[in-house]
Amino acid sequence: MFQLTIRDDLSEVIDYTSPNVPIRTVEGTLLHFPNKAAVCHWHSEVECIIALEGEMHYFVNEQVYRLAQGTGIVVNANRLHFGYAVNDRDCKFLVLLLHPSLLSGNAYLESHYINPLLYDANSDAILLSGEVAWHRQALHMIATLFQLGQQQPAHYEFQISIQFATLWLLLYEHTVAQYGSFQGTSAPSxxxxxxxxxxxxxxxxxxxxxxxxxxxxxxxxxxxxxxxxxxxxxxxxxxxxxxxxxxxxxxxxxxxxxxxxxxxxxxxxxxxxxxxxxxxxxxxxxxxxxxxxx
Known part of the structure; x- marks a missing residue:
């Protein structure tokens, strides 16, 4: 069963799937939550959700997004968020959590590519549909990362690092690279x-x-x-x-x-x-x- 452990400050306690890299992969269903709604929480990891069956609403920093079957969402780090049912119907979904530390290690890359997106107030959440080419590409990368975290084949740690960096660059190219980075507060109310x-x-x-x-x-x-x-x-x-x-x-x-x-x-x-x-x-x-x- 998919369960959340939440601290008093609303942060989630994250148990990583791998002992070697900060990744968590979970498949869940809203049916396991009271009233088919998760508890409001946040964490320092970037969260990727794909709706596998059914649909759900997803709350991120006071905005509500609708995830239809086959679509997904990328929730940026430290944003308050939770999913809940549409018209009291169940939804099966996969959750992928990745810590931004996987992308760090070079000061120039952090200041020019990672932090501008990580702290962009206009990128609290990025909705991914199957109707846009780069969205489909991002969804495929998320699914690949999920499989790597679940199956853990040979050299999966390095593959996860490469795949996450590729996903991050794709998101960067279609957000702050085009529209700039707004460094206002992205914290919820x-x-x-x-x-x-x-x-x-x-x-x-x-x-x-x-x-x-x-x-x-x-x-x-x-x-x-x-x-x-x-x-x-x-x-x-x-x-x-x-x-x-x-x-x-x-x-x-x-x-x-x-x-x-x-x-x-x-x-x-x-x-x-x-x-x-x-x-x-x-x-x-x-x-x-x-x-x-x-």
Whole structure:
């Protein structure tokens, strides 16, 4: 199952596929996430996604992109992002993470080719379709990198380094080489990030809308508008979904009672936890636990 481990600052804990190069390759499905939506997060790796079956929405720094089957997206490093379902339908996808350190080692190349794209505020995300020739080329390179990371043939470490550099040059040629590099802030809204961080840090405790809004230094009405516009959820909906997400790993421990899990995840009683769990996951916590044991 595809799982995300998120720190209090919203950064993801990355476990690399290879012990020798900073690459991660995972195949996943939105069905494994509560409400078919991943948790908002960021990391220092460049992320490449290809939708294999179905489609999904992809949120990157307050912009939402639609990934149809066979299309992909490159998410630049340190951008807040997550994927979620279109019309509650599942989507199968591959994820490729590559750390920019694979491209470094030469000061001139870093200053002229790597950093201009890495920190370009207009290149938070690059959507790749099958209708443009260079997009198809990029998608093929991503698929090749994914296979190298999965299969790890002879000399795969060097092949990954070469292939990533080739992909990066292709992206560079069609972005900052043509339009310039805008070195403005590419960070997501600090207010939104602070509020999400507050939720993810304090979810086991009692949290009110006032608490969330205060973390972002704004009114409750503005807080609700910002969440709805960017995450397509109310702050309380995001809180409940995150609590359910955190409860899934606890359900894997058969020795933990449902009541204890509910309390550990911030729910006021097992019955309310079960009600919310059933609404989001479609089954009860007990049924979910049994399904994992099969």
């Amino acid at each position: 600090n207010h939104l990030k602070e509020m999400i961080g507050y939720i993810q840090k304090h979810y086991p405790k009692k949290i009110s809308l006032h608490d969330i809004a205060s973390a972002g230094l704004m009114s409750r009405s503005k807080c609700c508008r910002l969440f709805q516009q960017t995450l397509h959820q109310t702050p309380i909906e995001y809180l409940l979904h995150y609590r359910i997400q955190k409860s899934l790993s606890l359900l894997a421990d058969d020795h933990l009672a449902i009541t204890a899990i509910a309390e550990a995840c911030g729910f006021n009683g097992a019955s309310y936890y079960t009600e919310v769990f059933r609404k989001i996951m479609g089954i009860s916590p007990s049924a979910y636990r049994k399904s994992r044991a099969l």
